[in-house]
Amino acid sequence: MPPRRAITGRSQEPRLRFAEELRSLRAERGLSLRELADAAGWDSSTFSKLENGRTLGGPEIAQALDQFYETPGLLLTLWELAMADPTQFKEQYRRYMVLEAEAMSLWQYSVIMPPGLLQTAGYVREALAAGGLEGQELDQQVDARLGRRIVLESDNPPPFRVILSEAVLRNSLRSAGDWREQLEHLVRMSERANITLHVLPFGTGLHGLVNTDVMFLRLLDGRTVAYAENDAWGELVEETGKVERLHRTYDAVRDLALSPAESRTFILQMLEEVPCEPSI
Incomplete structure (x- = not known):
């Protein structure tokens, strides 16, 4: 299991935290968006939109990435927090x-x-x-x-x-x-x-x-x-x-x-x- 991450200022806005966590996990693996798409089974443009905060996608993508990155429940939890964040409105x-x-x-x-x-x-x-x-x-x-x-x-x-x-x-x-x-x-x-x-x-x-x-x-x-x-x-x-x-x-x-x-x-x-x- 990856080491626990320190709580930083970026965790205060759920949508940004979700996007930044995705970027960080991919960078740690040294993967390009295309390589991630080939491994996880979604189009690379979808991951690009997720990582720049343009969309949150669905829970199935968060669950699949939790499994791929071996972060059980982390990304799904961040996704749920981002979806429920009232500051989106x-x-x-x-x-x-x-x-x-x-x-x-x-x-x-x-x-x-x-x-x-x-x-x-x-x-x-x-x-x-x-x-x-x-x-x-x-x-x-x-x-x-x-x-x-x-x-x-x-x-x-x-x-x-x-x-x-x-x-x-x-x-x-x-x-x-x-x-x-x-x-x-x-x-x-x-x-x-x-x-x-x-x-x-x-x-x-x-x-x-x-x-x-x-x-x-x-x-x-x-x-x-x-x-x-x-x-x-x-x-x-x-x-x-x-x-x-x-x-x-x-x-x-x-x-x-x-x-x-x-x-x-x-x-x-x-x-x-x-x-x-x-x-x-």
Whole structure:
């Protein structure tokens, strides 16, 4: 086993520490990126992006490199810390992300896009690119959003109730393949014991959240906070009375929505409408 490394100032930022550790381990072996790619089985450009901090990759790459470098669990741990690091997010979202990671249960209503916790990589990339991100910033924000899914992938994930406006399921991606993957992911996630998914179909009339996304988080201390957002503003709501009023509105919307079984059938029917991309 390699000797324990001294703690240095570079360990204070998880994403940079992960990248620097990868560079250091490869340098110790005297390997080029191409030689590492040949030995570990990934493309050299992937390792280049990992080592310059442009992307974090997935857990399977961290696990494979742990095995290759004989650093059991080190790189996977650094990867998990980097993915969960709230400083990846824009400043106005950081406090919310910390609370989300600690939540005991979650409820969400989504107006036009799937909840971030349920988005696939293809959806995340197109959504962020449509917002003007590109290059390294785009790669980093894709990693940051996908990293939020750790909340639902733990051994004891919190209950998560989701209401999707039908508009979420009608606002497809440019790539039929990516859109099919997103819909299939929603179906799979709806089958998990801790996730309850409702669809609010068109024709149910106006309601108090008609243009507002809202997420509720029940915290360890028993408090519930909310994050409400529309095209013009976003706000973390912590005052008990305001949260309670929002929650009553959410409950009224849930009463209009399809049951979980009906919602799953609804999404499966929409999947049938997605054209199959021609095989090459």
